Amino acid sequence: MTYLLLLIGFVLLIKGADYFVKGASSIATALRVSPLLVGLTIVAFGTSSPEATVSMVAAFEGNAGVAIGNVIGSNIFNITFVVGLTAFLFPLKVENETIRKEIPFTLLAGVALLILISDAFLQSVSGNFITRSDGLILLVFFAVFLYYIFEVARRDRKKTAGGPVNAEAPSWGKNILFTIAGLAAIIFGGDLVVNGATEIAISLGMSETLVGLTIIAIGTSLPELITSVTAAIKKESEIALGNIVGSNIFNIFFVLGAASVISPLAVDSKIFVDVFVMLILTIVLLVFSRTNFKIGKVEGSILAVFYILYMIYIIIRN
DSSP states (O other): OHHHHHHHHHHHHHHHHHHHHHHHHHHHHHOOOHHHHIIIIIIHHHHHHHHHHHHHHHHTTTTTTHHHHHHHHHHHIIIIIHHHHHHHSEEEEEEEEEEIIIHHHHHHHHHHHHHHHHHHHOOOOOOOOHHHHHHHHHHHHHHHHHHHHHHHHHHHHHTTOOOOOOTSOOOHHHHHHHHHHHHHHHHHHHHHHHHHHHHHHHTTTTHHHHHHHIOOOHTTHHHHHHHHHHHHHHTOOOHHHHHHHHHHHIIIIIIIIHHHHHOOOOOOTHHHHHHHHHHHHHHHHHHHHHHHEEEEEHHHHHHHHHHHHHHHHHHOOO
């Protein structure tokens, strides 16, 4: 039964991503905004729903390790394996705005998180915590990001004002139905995959901690993986990359911000290594993006291989 549910979960993820990208792309056309912007918002926030659900529930239940580890692990998986596999299948075009603003904003999110969890170093206290005050700071950063997004959307609409209307575009009702149905299938499918894979892993003798650092982080990132690969295949590379960048910003600023407001999160000292890895990878992504304004097969392969090496390190460490 577990294997059957796992299979059903994968089917829902794949079909859901197909409809979700189709609906989101049509909405971008109807709203006269760039596909990159839709990737940074609707698609990114939608595919990050599993991370938000898992981390908030974990915070409510007092499991800070899962809440923080899920976000950091998911962000590392997104930058390495998701971008890597997507770029290997179809080279990703990178917009100038993404290089100058969105990826640096992702780096800012990582630096802000590092500062907020460094209580022992900065304040000479006994432990590190993401307090409710820290959570509110993260949520303020998220509000700033949303303001930036709305300003970009307003400029996009002004640029395209008076342009030709796509008469063949599906109706609003159909667009919204595709997007909502696709997102629902992605979230439900991701939940089935995470639960099934976790049950199988534990039955094979893996510890719950190891499962949390690997399967939970990977499982909650499956919507980003499936959606980005689907978008790349459909030659919507702006949505593919925007999804990853937006998801990573959303994960740190909103997911960890909201989770720590629900309940202050104790920080395991081991997580500092993973935060540094995340920051280094974000810089690597920025460097790769500046290479002819695209991330090609070579860069994608390097990122994917790095994730495999990181997984080996995680398994040995634990």
